[in-house]
Amino acid sequence: MKAITIKEFGGPEVLEWTEVEDPAPAAGEVVIDVAATALNRADVMQRWGLYPLAPGTSPYPGLEASGRISAIGEGVTGWRIGDEVCALLTGGGYAQKVAVPAGQLLPVPKGVSLIEAAALPEATATVWSNLAMTARLEHGETLLVHGGAGGIGTAAIQIAKALGARVVTTVGSPEKAARARELGADVTVDYRTEDFTDHGPYDVILDVIGGEYLQRNVHSLAPDGRLVIIGLQNGLEAPLNLAELVFKRASVHGTTLRTRPAADKAEIISEVREWVWPMIEDGSVELVVDRTLPLADAAEAHRLMEAGRHIGKIILVND
Numbered sequence: 001m002k003a004i005t006i007k008e009f010g011g012p013e014v015l016e017w018t019e020v021e022d023p024a025p026a027a028g029e030v031v032i033d034v035a036a037t038a039l040n041r042a043d044v045m046q047r048w049g050l051y052p053l054a055p056g057t058s059p060y061p062g063l064e065a066s067g068r069i070s071a072i073g074e075g076v077t078g079w080r081i082g083d084e085v086c087a088l089l090t091g092g093g094y095a096q097k098v099a100v101p102a103g104q105l106l107p108v109p110k111g112v113s114l115i116e117a118a119a120l121p122e123a124t125a126t127v128w129s130n131l132a133m134t135a136r137l138e139h140g141e142t143l144l145v146h147g148g149a150g151g152i153g154t155a156a157i158q159i160a161k162a163l164g165a166r167v168v169t170t171v172g173s174p175e176k177a178a179r180a181r182e183l184g185a186d187v188t189v190d191y192r193t194e195d196f197t198d199h200g201p202y203d204v205i206l207d208v209i210g211g212e213y214l215q216r217n218v219h220s221l222a223p224d225g226r227l228v229i230i231g232l233q234n235g236l237e238a239p240l241n242l243a244e245l246v247f248k249r250a251s252v253h254g255t256t257l258r259t260r261p262a263a264d265k266a267e268i269i270s271e272v273r274e275w276v277w278p279m280i281e282d283g284s285v286e287l288v289v290d291r292t293l294p295l296a297d298a299a300e301a302h303r304l305m306e307a308g309r310h311i312g313k314i315i316l317v318n319d
């Protein structure tokens, strides 16, 4: 098969469409003939050499994919050769085939094409696990989503609205603000010109930024507020006034989906299927696709993501 390999760490030009060995399904896994995959920021970090991979992880980028099951490993039940699926991956989605634990498979939701389904697993699993399972976001609470026009942000706004929350979101342009409002955001804050702390307090904050946002996030939390940090785009370290945390009885969580054990991922995927798939099928959550490119043009897709002008997900299709 062919896959996008990382020749050496660096810019988008290090991505190469190369002949590699086919994967085989281990016990509990299936192999998918990949129809499409989708970009995530982690792919860009992996390409720069900033995302150390756990032993056994596929060296090819790609945290999600869709396609048809072409091989089934020992002990897998409930899936058949030819089934159309999408899957949450630990890596390897930028390829013609990928092996994945059966617990990370999802059916393609009704009303979504096989190609578009590639862009659902990572964002829906990230948002559901953090908002519903970790932060326990409740009906009537106020949520701040940083980066509401991104792949994670567009899903977070809609899932939170479907859960009955009021949603405030930060965006980097008027065009992105307009799209975030169409998706249901109640308030948009342009992070280049406005201060998000002016629009709090927030019961829950989903933070993809880190760095100096830590102090401002905690400052704008409501009593018993929950801050969940899932991205570190602006830095790994920051000072924090602990008195604010203590007096508000606030909590700060940090999570990564990719490094969770397979059993945790299976639990998250099972909840996504139970709770988020119906939201997609009844139209309350729509997939926001910025554009679709051939998988062999992954370098161009990485350039687009790094330029930061996209809204929603960038999909890569296997021709």
Ligand SMILES: NC(=O)c1ccc[n+]([C@@H]2O[C@H](COP(=O)([O-])OP(=O)(O)OC[C@H]3O[C@@H](n4cnc5c(N)ncnc54)[C@H](OP(=O)(O)O)[C@@H]3O)[C@@H](O)[C@H]2O)c1
Pocket (backbone or CB within 6 Å): 039, 040, 041, 042, 122, 126, 146, 147, 148, 149, 150, 151, 152, 153, 170, 171, 172, 173, 176, 191, 208, 209, 229, 230, 231, 232, 233, 234, 255, 256, 257, 258, 305, 308, 309, 310, 312
């Ligand atoms: N921990 C996990 O399990 C997990 C899983 C998935 C993703 N993530 C993280 O989530 C983040 C988003 O991923 P993605 O795939 O959705 O990438 P993406 O589509 O490129 O989104 C990045 C977002 O960050 C926003 N942003 C950049 N600087 C900002 C600032 N100063 N203030 C507020 N927002 C800012 C951008 O807003 P504008 O475009 O409006 O400028 C954009 O919406 C990444 O950091 C990624 O690593 C973590």
